[in-house]
Structure formats: structure tokens, C-alpha cells
Amino acid sequence: MPQRPPPNLQLPPADLEGVGDDTWLDVIHKMEEVYSKLVSDEVELEEKNAQLEQSQQFIFSLLSSMSDVLIACNQDGLIEESNAALCELVGRSEQDLRGTPVPDLLADAQSVQRWQLAMYHAAAHEVAVVELNLRDAHGLPVPVDMSCTPRHNSTGRQVGRVLVGRPLGEIKRAYHQLREAHDALKLAQQQLLHSEKMASLGRLVAGVAHELNNPISFVLGNVHVLQRYGSRLGRYLEALHQLDLPTPVQALRQELRIDALLKDLPSLMEGTLEGAQRTADIVNGLKRFSSASQGEVTQVELNAVVERAIHWVQKGTAPHFEIHWTRGPDCFVSGNAGQLLQVMMNLIQNAADATSANTAADAARAAAPQLWISLVQQDGQVQLRFSDNGPGIAPAHLSHIFDPFFTTKSVGKGTGLGLSISYGLVEQHGGRLAVANLPQGGAEFTLILPRA
Numbered sequence: 001m002p003q004r005p006p007p008n009l010q011l012p013p014a015d016l017e018g019v020g021d022d023t024w025l026d027v028i029h030k031m032e033e034v035y036s037k038l039v040s041d042e043v044e045l046e047e048k049n050a051q052l053e054q055s056q057q058f059i060f061s062l063l064s065s066m067s068d069v070l071i072a073c074n075q076d077g078l079i080e081e082s083n084a085a086l087c088e089l090v091g092r093s094e095q096d097l098r099g100t101p102v103p104d105l106l107a108d109a110q111s112v113q114r115w116q117l118a119m120y121h122a123a124a125h126e127v128a129v130v131e132l133n134l135r136d137a138h139g140l141p142v143p144v145d146m147s148c149t150p151r152h153n154s155t156g157r158q159v160g161r162v163l164v165g166r167p168l169g170e171i172k173r174a175y176h177q178l179r180e181a182h183d184a185l186k187l188a189q190q191q192l193l194h195s196e197k198m199a200s201l202g203r204l205v206a207g208v209a210h211e212l213n214n215p216i217s218f219v220l221g222n223v224h225v226l227q228r229y230g231s232r233l234g235r236y237l238e239a240l241h242q243l244d245l246p247t248p249v250q251a252l253r254q255e256l257r258i259d260a261l262l263k264d265l266p267s268l269m270e271g272t273l274e275g276a277q278r279t280a281d282i283v284n285g286l287k288r289f290s291s292a293s294q295g296e297v298t299q300v301e302l303n304a305v306v307e308r309a310i311h312w313v314q315k316g317t318a319p320h321f322e323i324h325w326t327r328g329p330d331c332f333v334s335g336n337a338g339q340l341l342q343v344m345m346n347l348i349q350n351a352a353d354a355t356s357a358n359t360a361a362d363a364a365r366a367a368a369p370q371l372w373i374s375l376v377q378q379d380g381q382v383q384l385r386f387s388d389n390g391p392g393i394a395p396a397h398l399s400h401i402f403d404p405f406f407t408t409k410s411v412g413k414g415t416g417l418g419l420s421i422s423y424g425l426v427e428q429h430g431g432r433l434a435v436a437n438l439p440q441g442g443a444e445f446t447l448i449l450p451r452a
């Protein structure tokens, strides 16, 4: 409330004689009315002023918090208002921008042309969207998608335009980040699914391997003993057959086809032994697949592991399998050397199997079997690539390649456990194993491990 002192309401001096008291009282009354109207008008004015200040503050906070750039210009294209985002982008203050023609902020003639077209549309009360290149604080063009809207005063007359836009680079960057996050999420989800599948399969397989382990060991043991007994019995019977045996025994020898039986016995035993051995190998593979223990963890030098793996695989494969490998600087990871050797041997053996042609016709067509191994140390990671010139992996097989028992090899040639065991071992080392087909043909396995 205003603190103005009230007017002096005393009666007038005596020299104003002839004016009656009633008239004076009327005048005083009117003055009082005028004064109280004045006071209430002033209160109203101050309230309106406060409201105006509040809404100005509100508009200012809106404009400054906007990440989009904003320009309000008059009919001649001179800037009247701008926001903090525009000031930051063009590197000029709001005062400096006031009165500047919009085309002064544009980076090229094409943008000026588009701006003129947008002004023309806005003049026809239309909203136009144009891509303008603004010149940033360093003089570089920044593409901005601008919507240009006519601006009117309280009587509805057009007084200028409002331009609002977002730098496209920012949208593109945000989109790129979103895409990367989405891809990472998808990969993590796939890995999680695979790990879960492996974990439940691991439990099942551990049970089966445990149950099979005992019977298969006594089958193996007994077959070995039977082999020995069989050869002894054979020697004994051969000695008997040298003698002059009675006729009924001779007849029984014929009837029971003892000679043919003796001839078949060693190969039957060998077949049984081989089958039992293969089953034992599978059981061992299953046990390794389900084993959760990481074994002894040390600082392992990877170049040395690669070289040992190459040595062991080359010993057992055809000599024409050529491996290209150049030893690099020492590279340490923390893990179990035996398990890492097993992973690499499996990858190299698989490449040797895939690249060696099956038939003579294939051999004539195929290039000499080759494998390239490279080791790259990058940030906190080590990347080992195994790229071969084999037939690659059929697209339909790509998603099953790490599944246990997935194999395209003939019975007895592969268990299909190699890659699934390797995958589990690499995961235990905090790494990743991935596969892809090369554009020029052939498969590429990438083994990523964290550096020690």
C-alpha cells in the first residue's frame, strides 16, 4: 500500500467568504473520492507490474532452458529476441544479436535463398520448415532444421517471424548414441541368453557325464583285458589244432566255424575298444564343458600360447596346411595357460579341417589351405583373429556354431563340443569369442581377452 500522507481536510480560511459550508464539504468529499481512486489505481498498477515481471521472468527462463535455437525477428528480418542456445552456437551475446539481419548468421548463399523463401511463405501466413546452415562461433557451418512461423501483435497484424530449430548434428549424434546403446544392449542380451543356456546345459551335461563315467571306464578296462585273453586263447587253440584231434572235435571245429571266429576276434575287439575310447573321449569333453572351475590363474604370455597351439596342431595335420603368424611384442593376460591353449588349438584345428578339401575334385578347385593369425593389443584388450581361406560358415549355421554338439563333421570325426567348450572358457576369462564370414570367403574367429 502507498504511504502517501492524506490531504489537509481542514475548513478553508475566512477570506473565502460567501462560499457556503455545504459547498466546501462537497469539495472535500470529492477530493477524498479522487484520492481513494488514485490509491486503488496505483495498487492495481503495481500488481499488474508484478505480474508482468513474473511473466517476463517466466519467458526468460523458458528461453534460456531451451536447447533448440530461437530467433524472433521483425518484418524486415532484423533480430528482436534470441535465446541462450543461439548465442552459444553463434558465439555472440543477445545484445549484440539484437538488430542483426538474420542472413548475417547464415553460412552460405543457399541458406540465404532458403531463408528468403521461408520469409515469403511466412508472409503468406504459412509455417515453413527449412534447413539452414548457421555459422558457428568458429565460422563453421552447422545445419539446423528451422521452423519459421509468422508472429502477430495483439490486433492480429503480422509483425515478424519466429524461428525455432535444432542443430541436426546434435540429433544425428543422439541417434548414433542411441543406436550404439541399442546394439550393445542386444549383444548383452544375446550373451546373457547364451550364458543361461550354457549354464543349464552345463548342469545337465555334468549329471550325464558323471553317470556315464563309471560304466564307460569298466567297459574300456574289460575290453583291454578281453583283448589280452582273446589273443592267449587264440594261441592255445592254434596249438591244439596242430595236434591230431579226434574226429568229433574236428567236426565241432567245422560246425562252430572256429577258424573264421578266431580270425574275426581281433578286429571285433579293436572295434569295441575304439567305440569305448570314443565314448570315453565324449564323456571327457562333456566333463570339460560342464566344469566351472577356472584352474590355476597366472600371467600368461599370449604369443607363446599361440606358438604352442600352432606347433601341436601342425604336428597332427597334413603338412600342406600353411599358417601365417608373426610374433609381436609380449602380451600378457591373466588366466589359465592350459585352457587358453585348448581354445586356440581348437580354433586352429577347426580351420585346418575346414580348409582341407574333402574330395579330389575339391582339392583341384580349392586354394592351398591357409590360416592367418594376428594379435592386436588395443586399450585394455587383446584381439586375436583367426582368418582362414576355407568355405566359411553357412549363414543358417552361424547362430548355432557355439551350441554344444553342433557339428558338420561326419560321425567319429567331431563331437561338436570344441567351440562350445572354448566359448565357456573364454567367458570365464572375462573375454568374448565371435565368428563372422569374410567378404572374400573363409571364416574368421575373433578372440577378445582383457589385458592383465
Ligand SMILES: Nc1ncnc2c1ncn2[C@@H]1O[C@H](COP(=O)(O)OP(=O)(O)OP(=O)(O)O)[C@@H](O)[C@H]1O
Binding pocket: 346, 350, 351, 354, 388, 390, 391, 392, 393, 401, 406, 407, 408, 409, 413, 414, 415, 416, 417, 418, 419, 420, 443
Ligand atoms: N574355421 C571354420 N570354417 C568353417 N566351419 C567351421 C570352422 N570352425 C568351426 N566350423 C564349424 O563349426 C562346427 C563346430 O565346431 P566345433 O569345434 O564346436 O566342433 P567340431 O570341430 O565339429 O568337433 P570337435 O571340436 O569336437 O572335434 C564344425 O563342425 C564346423 O561345421
Ligand SMILES: [Mg+2]
Binding pocket: 346, 349, 350, 414, 418, 419
Ligand atoms: Mg573343433
